[in-house]
């Protein structure tokens with residue numbers, strides 16, 4: 001029986017242009033042995049790639065010109081024999097062969113040009129043409145029949161539909177224009193346009209679910225078209241699971257922890273997915289160190305999720321044994337730990353309500369589109385801080401309440417009216433609410449009025465200054481802070497506050513807003529006039545509210561300024577309600593701690609992250625194993641603890657107990673520690 005929680009999945013990319021021979025060295029037995037040895041228990045193999053070629057003798061799609069064998073047939077047969085879950089891959093909206101034959105179905109930019117370029121965050125350009133599902137009937141006359149043909153002829157446990165999205169800013173074809181007009185939607189409104197495009201792809205996913213259930217009910221369906229946060233709940237009944245494709249070099253180290261904490265609360269299984277490559281997908285000739293891969297998959301476990309690793313097969317049809325030696329090390333490491341670490345119930349101290357708009361599409365952009373405020377950077381700045389401060393945190397959806405947690409952090413204009421009402425009850429009963437920058441506003445004007453009345457804010461307005469200074473006035477927040485005005489490097493809301501809001505930090509501005517006509521030295525000017533309150537405190541019922549004008553989380557992500565995280569730490573520690581803390585530690589910020597409950601055990605995980613120095617054009621790599629020593633952890637246990645057990649080393653750890661807090665010292669941390677705190 002396949003257990004989703006112990007899945008170790010390979011996403012075997014195979015985008016192969018028409019000018020090479022394909023599969024002349026494919027050996028099914030060697031293929032299966034390599035996977036089995038590497039502890040792989042699920043894999044996606046290709047029926048149809050971005051180049052638009054089929055890897056079997058298809059009558060619907062163009063079989064690859066150089067295909068030497070029925071590659072799909074060879075792979076699926078071998079997987080079935082060995083009991084490895086098989087997922088068949090199809091590229092939906094990127095299909096070069098089809099685009100070449102049917103330019104009339106290619107998506108269109110607003111200037112009428114074809115959509116044929118994507119810019120990655122790294123600046124690299126991809127040359128894929130994108131099809132528009134609304135242009136012609138190719139979904140019904142080509143794509144769905146192709147999937148039917150494959151399912152009729154080959155064994156599979158499900159399908160993976162890639163590129164079920166659209167490039168931001170497209171499509172402007174006549175058909176999209178007409179359909180939007182008919183539905184009363186404005187194609188020039190970016191939100192309405194992207195909603196329409198997302199819904200177009202979601203309709204296709206629903207057709208796929210019907211098709212799959214007609215073949216064999218319950219076949220897995222992986223599809224990225226529900227990846228916008230507000231759309232995720234719509235995936236229920238359509239997708240079998242979410243996959244969080246978050247190669248660190250593509251999206252940074254902090255998107256996965258955020259996305260995982262949102263998607264794990266949607267009632268569908270979720271898988272973390274990274275890649276074996278040093279850089280992006282298809283970075284042939286590179287493989288991460290086993291150490292780095294272990295740390296990456298340990299991060300999936302810390303979020304309670306199983307793992308997938310991306311690979312790209314050589315056109316000759318052979319897996320690279322050297323690559324699978326390293327993947328095998330990481331997967332053996334997972335096999336020993338997943339049983340305890342995946343699928344538990346997370347313990348939560350801090351909740352972050354979900355941002356209104358955040359799409360994993362943000363990792364890829366159309367040419368020339370720039371965003372002034374990057375919500376991904378702001379949200380990942382918060383992720384980085386909470387992780388480094390070791391607070392156990394989760395991302396709420398609209399349905400979640402904030403019952404057990406001690407604090408809620410708002411850093412987006414995310415709240416609906418009913419969320420504001422929930423927050424009022426939360427604070428009245430003793431909770432801590434921290435509202436920072438965009439979090440000073442809510443989703444609608446009415447919700448904003450209600451939120452700001454609770455926060456003690458009469459009005460806010462965005463200052464022109466590209467950065468501001470804050471200077472602490474409250475002595476209890478000065479611990480480890482420099483006694484000087486601290487600059488933020490990001491813009492700030494100026495708050496007009498009610499009289500009962502106490503000033504924690506004053507706001508100061510430079511003498512001028514820098515321009516060509518009026519500038520001060522190299523950068524911003526030195527701090528000059530006090531311009532109100534940067535951070536304030538309000539008591540409300542039994543709880544506390546802290547309001548912060550500057551965008552501290554965004555600034556921390558951009559600059560790494562240690563004083564911003566120290567200030568947030570001091571605020572959380574000072575005003576966090578007594579009795580709501582669940583974990584305390586001596587661990588440095590580079591160690592991630594995760595606390596969950598599984599099978600009557602409290603499970604503590606620790607993942608250290610020690611990277612090497614980098615050049616401005618490189619990315620953090622984890623080449624050396626540098627053990628972190630001397631970390632102590634105290635955990636609030638809801639039961640009388642009899643033992644703390646490390647199931648990997650099979651050793652019991654000494655612990656002390658005081659007032660319900662169990663304190664123990666972790667062994668030297670190399671890649672991952674798991675401890676079971678038992679009755």
Ligand SMILES: [Zn+2]
Pocket residue numbers: 107108132133134135171172173174175176177
């Ligand atoms: Zn279109």
